[in-house]
Amino acid sequence: MGSKRNARAETKLVEQAEASSDSELDAEELYLSSDDDADAAVGPAPEDGSTSDDADDESEEGSEQDSEEEGGSLDDELDRAVVDYIADRGGTDDPAETSGRPPGEPGEAEVAETRPVDPGSDSSEDERPNRNTIGNVPLQWYKDEEHIGYDKEGSKLIKRERRDRLDALLARNDSGKEWRTVYDEYNDEEIVLSKEEMQLIQRIRAGQFPHIEVNPYEPEVDWFTRETEIHPLSSAPEPKRRFIPSKWEEKKVVKLVRALRKGWIKREKKDESEEPPAYLLWQDDGMVAEKTATGLSYIPAPKPKLPTHEESYNPPKEYLPTEEERAAYELQEEEDRPQFLPQAFDSLRKVPMYSNFIQERFERCLDLYLCPRTRRKRFDIDPESLVPKLPKPRDLQPFPSALMLRFRGHKGKVLSISVDPTGQWLASGSSDGSLKLWEVRTARCMHTWALGGPVHCTAWCPNNALRILAAVVDKKVVLLPSGTGTEEVEAAAVQALKLTPAASEGDSKLAHWQARDDGQGVDIVHQHLVKSVTWHGRGDYFASVAPTGNTQAVLVHQLSKQATQNPFRKNRGRVVRVAFHPAKPFFFVATQNHVRIYNLAKQALAKKLIAGGGITSLAVHPTGDHVIVGSEDKRLAWYDLDLSAKPYKALRYHTYALRSVAYHRSYPLFASSSDDGSVHVFHGMVYQDLLTNPLIVPVKILRGHERVDHEGVLDCAFHPTQPWIFTAGADGDVCLFCN
Incomplete structure (x- = not known):
């Protein structure tokens, strides 16, 4: 008996599932095709999810009574058979599963419930307010909560229990209202659509009008000419004034004739x-076109200058000329004189x-x-846009800004200074013929x-293993052991010199190497007065400059071989300064008007820099790509060799001529000294990106020397490791400026 009931339940369930899966009718079609009895009563769905159809309830109660009379346990067996069938089929016949939504939830094509509306208003605000009062916020916020929001009283709206797939399947197949729910x-509620809403x-x-009572094709009614009048509105005869002339018009005509x-x-x-008037034959010869951009060929005359304070009949006293100015006015030519005296x-x-x-009017x-x-x-340009935007100096620290020490001891002008590679010792040369060695931190003269x-x-x-000091005196380049290193370093310096x-026995036409009279150091005697000397980065080669030497103005000396050579047969211009490239075999020669860069490996001119004139100093950037x-x-000119x-x-x-320029070895700083007694320190940042131009910002003006005989700061040199700068002045002092 149980097997027959299971088979019957399974057969019924299969028929319902096939009918539900094969049916492609919409909700409204299914509803319209249903019987009148099923559509008789339509209302909101009960909260427990069951339908409110009395006929369905009566049929279900009747079936339950019949089943109880038959065996009393038919429902239990039927439920078990349905569960077994669903488990065997894997739930593939569940429309909720095939549609990809959770059981018990509505489909995509859902229609909102219509609520009673005030017939006197077409506004949607008259609809029944929502039960949920959270506003227009994403419902995902309440995804993990047990409630979906709050009502008007502030109470939580607890989520309804969702039906499982089996209940959703049975409700969809057994109830006729599930398809229009x-x-x-x-608001977490189910709404059953009525018959009018489905229509x-x-x-x-x-594609029709929503309301059936609206007819868009009503017959046209002519409200004004649909009825023909039989009698006229007024049957009075025409007045006499329509047939006689107007006396008022007669008066106007008489007035016009008079x-x-x-x-x-x-x-x-x-x-x-008429004949055209005479015109200027050459009036527009100077114009490119017949009319200018404004449409007129006439250009107004410039207005005369307005009078100033000195043209007043009673000007201030500072505008009145003195006796000396009057005498100078009388001595001037008439063409050069001012037009009047105040x-x-x-x-x-x-x-x-x-x-x-x-005369002035003429x-x-x-x-x-x-x-x-x-x-x-005229171009309307904002002056601020022309000024480059530079960083503030306080953001570019460190740089020398305050006077720290003053080295005093020379009786004459300090012409040159130099700092050893360690930064511990300072050498200064003066016009009194003395060369002094100072300790930097204590300003003590050591020798x-x-x-x-x-x-x-x-x-x-530059070679720390030698500690040799070079000085220029008249026609000699003097090489001296400094005595600042260890015994091994001093022995190496003595051996090198x-x-x-x-x-010693050679008789060179360029320069003669000879030992000093005191036995310490070497003198390299030139044929002309030497003004400067510079070392190569490795410390073996050094070059001397004799501006009056003509073909022997630049000589290159080698310390290891104790030899001298002339790299140039002819110098184009008066040579002022020379410098070696820090990494490449390039040699910089500065004349009064140009800076020539020679490639010593190829023995050819690599580049020629154009200067304004009167070059006095030269410095090469540690990268070798920039020169000041x-x-x-x-x-002070900055050259970018790649640009x-x-x-x-x-x-x-x-305000006066420059005497010296210098680059810092490790910091982005460079400086210039002048006869005005000041040293200008600049921030010069060079970027590795070749597309970015160097950043040059003036950061500080240092003043610590007095002008003597129209000369100010004669030389400047940076500390090799610290942001400090040494300056040599014509007042006989050497100053140290620190950050």
Whole structure:
């Protein structure tokens, strides 16, 4: 008996599932095709999810009574059979599963429940308010909560229990209202659509008016001419005034005739053909086109200048000329004199006639009709946009800003200074013929050499293993052991300065190497006065400059071989300074007007930099790609060797000629010293990106020297490791500025 019931239940369930899966009818079609009994009562769905159809309830109760009479346990067996069948089929016949939504939830094509609306208003605000009052917020916020929001009283709206797939399947197949039930996710309730609402949806989908009482094709009714009148509105006869002339018009005509006779009204004359007037034959010869951009060929004359304070009849006293200025005015030529001298009068009636009035008006007339006029376009440019935006100096620290120490001991002008590679010792040469060695941190003079002449230049050997000091005195380049290193370093320096027989016995036409009289160091005697000396980065080669030497102006010396050579047969211009490239075999030669860069490996000219004139100093950037040049015309020029042969930046901040320029070895700093007694420190950042131009910002002006005989700061040098700078002045002092 149980097997038969299971088979019967399974057969019934299969038929329902196939009917539900094969049916493609919409909700409204299924509803419209149902019986009148099923559509009789439509209302909101009960909260427990069951339908409210009385007929269905009666049929279900009747079936339950029948089943109880048959066996009393038919429902239990039927439920078990349905569960077994669903488990065997894997739930594939569940429409909720095939549609991809959770069981018990409505489909995509859902229609909101219509609520009672005020017939006197077409606003949606009259609809029944929502049960949920959370507002227009995402419902995902309440996904993991047990409630979906709050009602008007602030109470939580607890989520309904969702039906499982089996209950959803049975409710969909057994109930006729499930197909017209939609789920309101916002209020968490199910709404059953009525028959009128289903018809409304069907008409909208068919492209018709939603309401059936609206007829868009009503017959046209002519409200005004649909009925023909038989009698006229007024059958009065025409008045007499319609057939006689108007007396008022007669008065107007008489008035116009009288005005024409007396000439009060003039008739328009016809245009008579007249000969064209005379015109200037060469009026527009200077114009490119017949009309200018404004549409007119006439250019107004420039207005005369307005009078100033000095043209007043009683100007301030500072505008009145002195006796010396009057005498200078009388000595000038008439063409160079000012037009008048300011005078003071007590009152305006005492002012005499201006003697040059007629002459000035005559010259003004000459300018008006003889001088050509042109229009100049004026560009409205914001002045602030022309000023480059530079960082503030306080953001570019560290840089030297305060005077820390003052080295005193020279009796004459300090012409040159040099710092050893360790930064512990400082050498200074003076015009009194002394070369002093100072300790940087204590400003103590450790040793003094009397060289017998002005020391124009000093330079430390970059090789720390030698500690050799070079100085320029008259026609000699003196190499001295500094005595600042260990015993091994001092022994190496003495051995390097020990003359070889070939060097001492040789008779070179360029320079002669000889030992000093005191036995310490070597003298390299030139044929001309030497002004400067510079070392190569490795410390073996050094070059000397003798500006008056013509073909022997630049000589290169080698310390290891104690030999001298002339790299140039001819020098084009007076050589002022030379410098070695820090990494490449390039040699910089600065004349008064140009800076030539020679490739020593190829023995050819690599580049020629154009300067303004009067070059006095030269410095090469540690990367070797940039050069700064100081000149007598008060300019500091920065050259980018990869950019152009002309200066990248020309800085003119000094008031007198520049004497020295220097780069810092490790910090982005460079400086220039001048005869005005000041040292200007700049921030010069060089980027590795070749597309980014160097950043040059003036950061500090240092003043610590007094001008003597129109000379100020003669030399400057940076500390090799610290942001410090040493300056040598004509007052005989050496100053140390620190950050």
